[in-house]
Amino acid sequence: xxxxxxxxxxxxxxxxxxxxxxxxxxxxxxxxxxxxxxxxxxxxxxxxxxxxxxxxxxxxxxxxxxxxxxxxxxxxxxxxxxxxxxxxxxxxxxxxxxxxxxxxxxxxxxxxxxxxxxxxxxxxxxxxxxxxxxxxxxxxxxxxxxxxxxxxxxxxxxxxxxxxxxxxxxxxxxxxxxxxxxxxxxxxxxxxxxxxxxxxxxxxxxxxxxxxxxxxxxxxxxxxxxxxxxxxxxxxxxxxxxxxxxxxxxxxxxxxxxxxxxxxxxxxxxxxxxxxxxxxxxxxxxxxxxx
Amino acid sequence: xxxxxxxxxxxxxxxxxxxxxxxxxxxxxxxxxxxxxxxxxxxxxxxxxxxxxxxxxxxxxxxxxxxxxxxxxxxxxxxxxxxxxxxxxxxxxxxxxxxxxxxxxxxxxxxxxxxxxxxxxxxxxxxxxxxxxxxxxxxxxxxxxxxxxxxxxxxxxxxxxxxxxxxxxxxxxxxxxxxxxxxxxxxxxxxxxxxxxxxxxxxxxxxxxxxxxxxxxxxxxxxxxxxxxxxxxxxxxxxxxxxxxxxxxxxxxxxxxxxxxxxxxxxxxxxxxxxxxxxxxxxxxxxxxxxxxxxxxxxxxxxxxxxxx
Numbered sequence: 001x002x003x004x005x006x007x008x009x010x011x012x013x014x015x016x017x018x019x020x021x022x023x024x025x026x027x028x029x030x031x032x033x034x035x036x037x038x039x040x041x042x043x044x045x046x047x048x049x050x051x052x053x054x055x056x057x058x059x060x061x062x063x064x065x066x067x068x069x070x071x072x073x074x075x076x077x078x079x080x081x082x083x084x085x086x087x088x089x090x091x092x093x094x095x096x097x098x099x100x101x102x103x104x105x106x107x108x109x110x111x112x113x114x115x116x117x118x119x120x121x122x123x124x125x126x127x128x129x130x131x132x133x134x135x136x137x138x139x140x141x142x143x144x145x146x147x148x149x150x151x152x153x154x155x156x157x158x159x160x161x162x163x164x165x166x167x168x169x170x171x172x173x174x175x176x177x178x179x180x181x182x183x184x185x186x187x188x189x190x191x192x193x194x195x196x197x198x199x200x201x202x203x204x205x206x207x208x209x210x211x212x213x214x215x216x217x218x219x220x221x222x223x224x225x226x227x228x229x230x231x232x233x234x235x236x237x238x239x240x241x242x243x244x245x246x247x248x249x250x251x252x253x254x255x256x257x258x259x260x261x262x263x264x265x266x267x268x269x270x271x272x273x274x275x276x277x278x279x280x281x282x283x284x285x286x287x288x289x290x291x
Numbered sequence: 292x293x294x295x296x297x298x299x300x301x302x303x304x305x306x307x308x309x310x311x312x313x314x315x316x317x318x319x320x321x322x323x324x325x326x327x328x329x330x331x332x333x334x335x336x337x338x339x340x341x342x343x344x345x346x347x348x349x350x351x352x353x354x355x356x357x358x359x360x361x362x363x364x365x366x367x368x369x370x371x372x373x374x375x376x377x378x379x380x381x382x383x384x385x386x387x388x389x390x391x392x393x394x395x396x397x398x399x400x401x402x403x404x405x406x407x408x409x410x411x412x413x414x415x416x417x418x419x420x421x422x423x424x425x426x427x428x429x430x431x432x433x434x435x436x437x438x439x440x441x442x443x444x445x446x447x448x449x450x451x452x453x454x455x456x457x458x459x460x461x462x463x464x465x466x467x468x469x470x471x472x473x474x475x476x477x478x479x480x481x482x483x484x485x486x487x488x489x490x491x492x493x494x495x496x497x498x499x500x501x502x503x504x505x506x507x508x509x510x511x512x513x514x515x516x517x518x519x520x521x522x523x524x525x526x527x528x529x530x531x532x533x534x535x536x537x538x539x540x541x542x543x544x545x546x547x548x549x550x551x552x553x554x555x556x557x558x559x560x561x562x563x564x565x566x567x568x569x570x571x572x573x574x575x576x577x578x579x580x581x582x583x584x585x586x587x588x589x590x591x592x593x594x595x596x597x598x599x600x
Contacts, residue, residue, distance in 0.1 A: 093312025121573025
């Protein structure tokens with residue numbers, strides 16, 4: 001293959017794509033540096049682009065005066081327990097659904113795929129969880145998200161494409177399906193299983209609406225829901241302030257607290273992102289759509 | 292018959308392993324679908340869903356005369372249409388552009404950036420955006436300093452729907468390119484070389500090589516998109532719709548942004564409406580959804596791609 005020289009179109013395209021990337025990066029950058037700034041420094045610039053102050057008092061305030069620390073703990077617990085349950089249900093289910101023909105298998109698959117297109121809606125879902133007696137229970141944040149259908153299908157496809165010889169010899173040795181899954185298939189599937197686990201962990205971290213629906217006690221709320229409260233209260237103080245001082249970019253305390261809240265919530269995702277990025281870049285996710 | 296029994300016995304561990312997954316789908320997906328029967332019942336706490344008395348179409352008669360109901364139907368349909376026209380093509384276009392980029396490292400970097408917002412919740416996105424785009428936000432301040440008229444799009448019924456769709460493009464378009472880019476990576480490089488020899492320019496190559504390679508993915512995703520375009524708790528549409536609107540809207544824009552799901556949510560949990568009528572509203576939505584799904588399926592077949600049914 002010959003190496004062609006870059007044309008003007010290549011540079012124009014690269015510039016355009018770079019601008020698009022900036023449109024995504026700049027808002028986050030702005031939020032991050034604002035969370036470390038004093039209100040005065042933020043107000044001195046039209047768009048706070050150049051950090052001119054460094055101040056940790058907002059974070060100190062957020063951790064001391066709000067329930068954010070508790071929210072962090074609640075979220076961590078939800079991620080740990082929730083992801084463990086997700087992995088248990090998804091690996092066992094995916095293994096069983098990847099086996100060759102057995103009575104009932106196609107029915108199971110059809111039942112699962114149908115739920116990707118139809119659901120009962122908000123109220124019947126609420127009634128179901130309520131009917132199980134899960135209102136105000138920690139399990140209300142855990143059980144209703146036990147399986148993600150897309151991730152389940154990804155893992156089914158993965159197991160299906162492993163060489164059959166792996167398990168045939170184990171079958172001959174008299175190992176049952178539980179043994180085959182735990183001591184033969186899982187060890188050779190570490191990468192895919194880890195990827196699915198990370199996707200689950202991110203989803204668990206981002207989850208807030210189960211808690212919003214089912215948990216009345218704010219002490220049990222995850223970080224995301226507390227952030228939601230922080231944003232709502234900042235928005236309402238803002239609209240009050242707005243009527244008093246229109247057209248002035250007043251940086252208020254609730255706003256900076258909101259910025260700090262966003263940063264605290266996003267940092268774990270930023271840490272995990274480089275780990276998951278290679279998986280979807282390599283096309284692990286694509287199997288789900290093709291399957 | 293004994294053969295079937297033997298086959299089941301032989302696979303007894305498989306059934307054991309599939310049990311938790313099946314239990315989940317039955318309890319959290321199919322029981323709610325059964326619960327849709329509430330739409331035709333008058334719910335009583337004492338009797339539960341099954342034993343609550345049937346009331347026929349009573350609930351529907353009640354909701355059809357609510358002006359806010361029709362407002363939410365209109366908003367849902369209009370937003371679904373806008374998402375179809377603006378959001379759905381965005382990742383296709385983006386994937387084609389990414390595919391055309393020649394600086395390898397920069398290409399990988401931009402892709403990493405575009406995909407990132409997908410991994411954040413709408414709560415976080417609202418924290419980032421509301422502040423930036425509000426009447427006192429930085430974007431408005433910059434526009435004003437450039438001599439434009441300042442507008443608070445967050446309270447403007449004229450602009451808010453565009454903000455909703457735009458924020459979805461911002462958050463999800465990068466992630467959605469992945470499937471298209473995978474389809475494009477399957478193109479045989481000799482096709483490009485042959486086109487070069489024939490003297491085809493970039494646009495022609497996109498037209499004759501890239502676009503045909505995308506069609507199967509486009510058609511299947513179109514079906515999934517329309518199947519979920521109005522859904523709130525199922526499948527791929529989970530994050531958008533209800534989650535998005537609930538975090539971004541405010542009372543000033545109910546007129547243009549209150550969708551069926553947010554209406555049901557507020558009505559049931561804050562205004563104490565009956566479960567029966569709220570379920571009926573949800574069912575009404577599902578029916579529109581079904582119609583859309585069948586249309587999409589027909590259209591996908593027409594496009595020559597894979598149809599689902």
